[in-house]
Amino acid sequence: MDKLLPYVLIAVGLSAFVYLWRLGETGRAAEAWPTAIGEITGSRIDSRLRRGGGDASAREEYKALLTYRYRYNGVDYTGATVSFPDAGYQSSVSSAEARVAKYPVGSKVKVYVNPAHPAQACLEAGRHWTVWIGLALTLLFVAAGAGLLLGLI
Incomplete structure (x- = not known):
């Protein structure tokens, strides 16, 4: 062993x-991917109790959950990826708040679209x-x- x-x-x-x-x-x-104009359809903060044992499990973690829609080559798509990799849950609520404030519902955004797989996209390249x-x-x-x-x- x-x-x-x-x-x-x-x-x-x-x-x-x-x-x-x-x-x-x-x-x-x-x-280098082509871009499309998209619209933020969901922008909220999610929280969960931190994984792990001891005192750490009593703390909350936060993540900005974003969804958006975009049209590429005449086809409508939805996405939720902001960047690669996704930053995930963090102990700081302020970073999640900043991301939600940056992408309010209804705002127009530039969406980077993978031309080989248009369902794969992100907001921050x-x-x-x-x-x-x-x-x-x-x-x-x-x-x-x-x-x-x-x-x-």
């Missing part, structure tokens, strides 16, 4: 790295800053696994 842990850490780290890299690349590719943090964390998993495998840890 002790020999399995390093391989699990390396496999999980590399898998997560590839997943996050691909999301970041999708965000980067979106910068480019790599979200969380990609870099996620990539660094996944590399720590790989390094820990390699360190255990080589007897350095």
Whole structure:
């Protein structure tokens, strides 16, 4: 069992790295996607109790939930992706409030549309800053696994 842990850490780290890299690349590719004019159809803050044990589970997390519609090549679509990757739930309600304020219901927005798959779209193109943090964390998993495998840890 002790020999399995390093391989699990390396496999999980590399898998997560590839997943996050691909999301970041999708965000980067979106910068070159054609755009359509869309309209925000839903803009609200969702909250939930933080996952985990102890005192942390009593705290709330917040996320801006946005929906929008757009027309591309004569076909109507709906979307909910703001950026790649989605920032998810955060402990700060102010960041969720800022995003909801930026995208009020009824406002017109620029929607970046994937021309190969027009149902895939986003409101903010480019790599979200969380990609870099996620990539660094996944590399720590790989390094820990390699360190255990080589007897350095």
